[in-house]
Amino acid sequence: MSAIVVYLLLLKAIATSFAGLGSLPQIQQDFVETRRAISAEQLSQSVLVGRSTPGPIGAYVVAVGYLAAGWPGAIAAWLAMLTPAFAAIPLLVLIQRWLHLPRVRAAVDAVVIASAILLLASGIRMAADAWQQLSRAFPMV
Amino acid sequence: MLNEHRQESLPLSRFTWTVLRDVNRTLGGGLASMELLRRTFIANGALDETGNAGLVAVSRLTPGTNILAYCVGLGWLLHRWAGAVAAVVAASLPASLIVCVLTVALVRIQDYPVVRMLLAIGVLVATLLVFSSAASLLRPYVRRPALARASIIAMVAGAMLLADVTPVRILLVSAVLGAALSGSARPSDVE
Numbered sequence: 001m002s003a004i005v006v007y008l009l010l011l012k013a014i015a016t017s018f019a020g021l022g023s024l025p026q027i028q029q030d031f032v033e034t035r036r037a038i039s040a041e042q043l044s045q046s047v048l049v050g051r052s053t054p055g056p057i058g059a060y061v062v063a064v065g066y067l068a069a070g071w072p073g074a075i076a077a078w079l080a081m082l083t084p085a086f087a088a089i090p091l092l093v094l095i096q097r098w099l100h101l102p103r104v105r106a107a108v109d110a111v112v113i114a115s116a117i118l119l120l121a122s123g124i125r126m127a128a129d130a131w132q133q134l135s136r137a138f139p140m141v
Numbered sequence: 142m143l144n145e146h147r148q149e150s151l152p153l154s155r156f157t158w159t160v161l162r163d164v165n166r167t168l169g170g171g172l173a174s175m176e177l178l179r180r181t182f183i184a185n186g187a188l189d190e191t192g193n194a195g196l197v198a199v200s201r202l203t204p205g206t207n208i209l210a211y212c213v214g215l216g217w218l219l220h221r222w223a224g225a226v227a228a229v230v231a232a233s234l235p236a237s238l239i240v241c242v243l244t245v246a247l248v249r250i251q252d253y254p255v256v257r258m259l260l261a262i263g264v265l266v267a268t269l270l271v272f273s274s275a276a277s278l279l280r281p282y283v284r285r286p287a288l289a290r291a292s293i294i295a296m297v298a299g300a301m302l303l304a305d306v307t308p309v310r311i312l313l314v315s316a317v318l319g320a321a322l323s324g325s326a327r328p329s330d331v332e
Contacts, residue, residue, distance in 0.1 A: 014204065014205045014206070015204045015205060016204065023205075045244070046244065049240050049243045049244050050240060051168075052168070052243065053168075053236050053239045053240050053243060054164075054165045054166055054167055054168055054235075054236060054239070055164055055165045055167070055171075055174070055208075055232065055233065055235065055236025055239075056164070056171050056174075056206045056208050056209060056232065056233060056236055057171065057206075058171075058205065058206030058208075058209070059206075059233065059236040059237050059240045060240065062236075062237040062240045062241060063240050063241070063243075063244040066240075066241050066244055067244065071241075074237070074241050077237075078233065078234070078237045081205065081206060081209065081233060081237075082209065082229050082230075082233060083205075084203065084204040084205030084206075084210075085203065085205055085206065085209035085210045085212070085213045085229055086213055086225065086229075087203045087204060087205075087210070088199050088200060088203040088210040088211070088213045088214040088217070089213060089214070089217050089225060091199045091202055091203060091214075092195070092196075092199050092214045092217060092218070095195055095198070095199060096195075099195070102323050103320040103323045104320070105323075106290075106319045106320050106322065106323030107316040107317070107319045107320040107323075108194075108195065108198050108316075108319075109194075109282070109287075109291075109319055110294045110315040110316050110318055110319020110320070110322075111198040111201065111202065111312050111315055111316050111319070112194045112197060112198050112278055112282075113278075113279065113282055113291050113294045113295055113298065113315065113319075114294060114295075114298040114311050114312050114315035115197050115198060115201045115278060115312065116275045116276075116278035116279045116295075117275075117295055117298040117299050117302060117311075118201070118298070118302065118308055118311065118312075119172060119275035119278065120272070120275045121302055122172060123172075123268055123272045123275060126268040127268045130261065130265040130268050133257070133261035134261045134262075134265065136257065136261070137254070137257045137258040137261040137262075138258065138261070
């Protein structure tokens with residue numbers, strides 16, 4: 001698989017998701033099922049590596065790119081991971097420009113509150129995950 | 142949203158180093174990293190709580206990895222395009238290189254008990270940071286007149302979460318609900 005195809009497929013998966021692992025179903029479909037560029041086991045290993053590495057969990061796509069196309073694939077995957085993040089700039093500009101309007105401010109406040117609720121839910125899932133990992137690492141727990 | 146004076150006194154190189162350090166020392170994803178960045182940049186005066194809340198909202202609404210969107214937004218606020226590019230590279234390049242190395246050596250690394258223990262402790266610390274981040278986001282809203290509106294939004298968001306509604310839909314519905322409820326409290330209520 002060429003690096004350009006890796007970039008385009010990963011960009012599609014990442015740009016249509018809203019969390020680090022949100023791109024997983026699309027990557028599974030494109031890389032494992034449709035194009036068979038990597039195996040299901042390799043995809044699981046990529047996710048594990050992403051979870052075990054400091055920094056963004058979404059960096060697991062770099063492992064996918066590496067397994068699919070070597071170092072050029074890894075570089076393509078890294079670029080695909082970065083590209084959608086720049087959409088934050090126009091969003092930020094719009095929010096700054098309209099933030100003085102009460103309804104816009106209220107909408108942003110509501111998004112922040114909902115984000116906190118989503119964070120709490122993620123925290124609970126992470127706590128369960130941490131407990132499982134601790135149980136495996138320290139059998140006496 | 143940010144302290145202009147502080148922006149001038151925080152050189153791009155120092156900003157980049159701070160992002161690199163804070164993002165690449167946490168396990169468990171970007172949520173913990175966001176909390177570290179919030180603490181660092183609020184402590185040095187480059188950002189305030191309102192600015193951080195805006196960045197969190199934007200990062201949630203941006204497609205892809207939340208922490209990278211947060212870093213792009215933070216970099217853009219402080220140093221425009223140079224800051225955005227420097228921040229996203231600093232936040233992602235070290236992790237990506239480690240991912241490649243680990244991918245090659247995965248099986249052997251998994252077998253080391255010490256590595257498994259360190260990973261477990263790392264995830265636990267990251268979990269605590271996530272709870273701390275959620276608390277800091279909610280803190281401005283648990284006061285006086287804004288509390289009722291915030292409670293309604295939080296309950297609706299929680300109900301949608303339990304109903305397996307996707308995060309982006311939860312955020313969009315919350316935004317609409319917040320705008321619709323804006324008559325019940327002035328914006329200054331949540332300052």
